Amino acid sequence: MTGGGRTRGHTFYTIKFNGADVRSLSIGTIRGESLSSLKMHKDATEFLHRSVLLQETLDVIDAVSRHNVVDATLGLGGHTKAILEFSPGCSVLGIDQDDAAIMIASKRLERFGPRFTAAKGNFSDVARLVEAAGIGQPDAIIADLGVSSLQFDDASRGFSFRFDAPLDMRMDSSTGGPTAAELLIETDEADIANIIYEYGEERFSRRIARRIRERNESGDPVTTTRQLADLVERAVRRSPKDKIHPATRTFQALRIAVNRELEVLERFIVDAAELLTAKGILAIITFHSLEDRIVKHAFQKLSGKCTCPPRIPQCVCGAKKAFEILTRKPIVPGDAELKENARSRSAKLRAIKKLEPVV
């Protein structure tokens, strides 16, 4: 790969890959296929991840009139690719915390030359990443939250109980932060129950946490996805009406905790809003109610709506009207998308537009 470099602790990749040797970067397997074999396909990533609410995102940011976009969750580059194709005058900085995503998206977007730049990092660092990339002030920032199919379908990453694998779940394993298995060992029973209850909305959270503690005490802690899925299945009474596997909520909760997903989202929204030019647009796609609530409230606050509790006599939340809400109700996928892509069923897109400063 050419054009790589490091600035302030972040690794940058430009898209001059010169036929990058993906094989030498051991970034795992996808659906049992090694990345080196994926390289053989012309655009192998097409089948890996279906971008959600793609046209709706282009419309809501008015992509054709944008010049400088930040895609804070590059993934496999689906949204970025659409923006670059749709808006010839536009450049995109794609951020992702996952090395494999950066690698594959960069390869996929190679043909756009200098119009695309990738930056490895967490979007909670968006201000620093944008400054270090030297791209100037963005006029649109988008984020499509959660994990990509690349991560979810990679057996070795431990995001899914469909495969037996070490219970990892880190989107960025280079930080050395705890894996999901380590978190279950290091965290006490009450806190595990809280994580599973709050982030997974699982009503049997205490029972699951107790079983995890019992396994820790027996000297045989949970270390794999299958072990955790079996433990949850035994702890939770499964109703025949349940459409989803009983471990789904616990897996979601752990993934959110391991990657500190809600914390970083709050910080991201504040910094992204600050970064935008006047008339700049921030658009975020969420996949569960916890994320959506954070986005909705943060957007309300940026649009000047006071979020103080009703009994407080004076506003203390600091709400100031700096944005206009473009989506009174969130945009959701239409029937065609729902039929084609089951993952889209819980997607919600919200957007705000920065007002011009009053002089």
Ligand SMILES: C[S@@+](CC[C@H](N)C(=O)[O-])C[C@H]1O[C@@H](n2cnc3c(N)ncnc32)[C@H](O)[C@@H]1O
């Ligand atoms: C749903 S995928 C994005 C898919 C992309 N829009 C596409 O169409 O191909 C989410 C991506 O965001 C990345 N991601 C999630 N949280 C992040 C964070 N806090 N900072 C940086 N990247 C993050 C994940 O690693 C994943 O690759």
